[in-house]
Amino acid sequence: MTDPDGPKDAIGGYASPPCLAHEIGPAYFEPLAVDQQQATNVARWRKAERARLLAQRSALPVAVRHEASEAVAEQLDRLLTARYGSIDGLTISAWWPIKAELNLRHWLEGVAARGARVTLPVVVTPAAPLVFRFWMPGCRMVQGFWKIPVPADGPEMVPDVTLAPVVGWDDAGFRLGYGGGYFDRTLAVLRPRPFVIGVGLQVARIPTIFPQPHDIAMDAIVTETGSQTGSGA
Numbered sequence: 001m002t003d004p005d006g007p008k009d010a011i012g013g014y015a016s017p018p019c020l021a022h023e024i025g026p027a028y029f030e031p032l033a034v035d036q037q038q039a040t041n042v043a044r045w046r047k048a049e050r051a052r053l054l055a056q057r058s059a060l061p062v063a064v065r066h067e068a069s070e071a072v073a074e075q076l077d078r079l080l081t082a083r084y085g086s087i088d089g090l091t092i093s094a095w096w097p098i099k100a101e102l103n104l105r106h107w108l109e110g111v112a113a114r115g116a117r118v119t120l121p122v123v124v125t126p127a128a129p130l131v132f133r134f135w136m137p138g139c140r141m142v143q144g145f146w147k148i149p150v151p152a153d154g155p156e157m158v159p160d161v162t163l164a165p166v167v168g169w170d171d172a173g174f175r176l177g178y179g180g181g182y183f184d185r186t187l188a189v190l191r192p193r194p195f196v197i198g199v200g201l202q203v204a205r206i207p208t209i210f211p212q213p214h215d216i217a218m219d220a221i222v223t224e225t226g227s228q229t230g231s232g233a
Contacts (some may be wrong), residue, residue: 001118002095029105029167033165035187042210042212045178045210046179046209046210047179049176049178049206050168053167053204054099054174056203057100057167057201057203057204058099062091064071065100065102065103066103066208067096067224068201069106069204069225071225072107072199072222072224073104073106073110074224075222075223075224075227076104076107076199079197079222079227080161083131086115087111087114087115087116088115088128089115089117090116090117090154090159090160091116091118091157092111092116092117092118092119093118093121093132093161093162093163093194094118094119094120095120095121095164096148096149098148101165102165102201104163104199105173106183109137111227112136112137117134117157118136118179119135119149119157120135121132121182121186121212122150123145123146123182127180127185128185129185129190130182131153131156132156132157132158132159132162133150133156134154135151135152139151139152140152140153158190158193158194160194161194161196162183162187162194162196162197164177164196164197164198164199164218165177166199166200166218166221167199167204168198168200168204168206169198169200169204169206169209170205170207170209171205172208172217172230173198173217173218173221173229173230173231174209174211174215174218174230174231175198175200176206176209179218181214182217184214184216186214188189192196195219195220196216196218196222196232197218197219197222197227198218198221198222199223200221200223202224205223216232217231218230
């Protein structure tokens with residue numbers, strides 16, 4: 001997904017890319033929902049863990065990340081076939097890769113050729129839910145917020161399946177993202193709620209993300225080694 005954070009890096013500022021963004025804003029935790037000291041401690045831990053995992057991922061050779069992307073694409077096909085039988089007619093949202101994320105654009109071209117409708121997340125208003133705009137190979141792209149390419153036009157759609165890139169993930173299906181809360185905000189209001197798949201590397205598995213009241217578990221987690229059901233299913 002070009003670096004979505006513009007001039008900011010992975011551990012500074014509040015700017016957040018549409019694929020799960022960047023740093024926790026001061027109003028992100030609901031004051032009455034969680035102990036403030038706990039929230040502060042968790043935010044501090046997540047910031048450090050996020051930096052560690054991003055550095056670990058960036059250090060992987062490009063060939064290793066490419067092989068992982070190909071393996072994830074196969075795992076996604078298996079999971080979606082098992083759940084839906086056919087992807088023809090499904091609306092699937094994904095992402096434009098950034099920060100050494102797995103690159104699934106080739107897979108997206110393939111599912112579009114098989115009859116799926118593909119969308120990409122777009123930030124229309126900062127710190128608000130994302131919208132999902134129709135994408136197809138060769139469509140006109142423009143630079144969106146944080147310099148991420150997004151479809152220039154086309155209808156906004158509610159996805160049946162949403163892929164969310166993960167920086168880290170745990171066995172309960174919770175994901176550590178970039179920290180801006182965009183996907184949590186979006187999933188909280190999307191109706192009907194899509195089937196949500198966190199996608200990342202097996203090495204990014206951690207014991208827990210210390211989930212807070214605002215965190216929403218994925219329905220499944222897919223890595224290059226396989227898939228598992230999350231607690232959101």
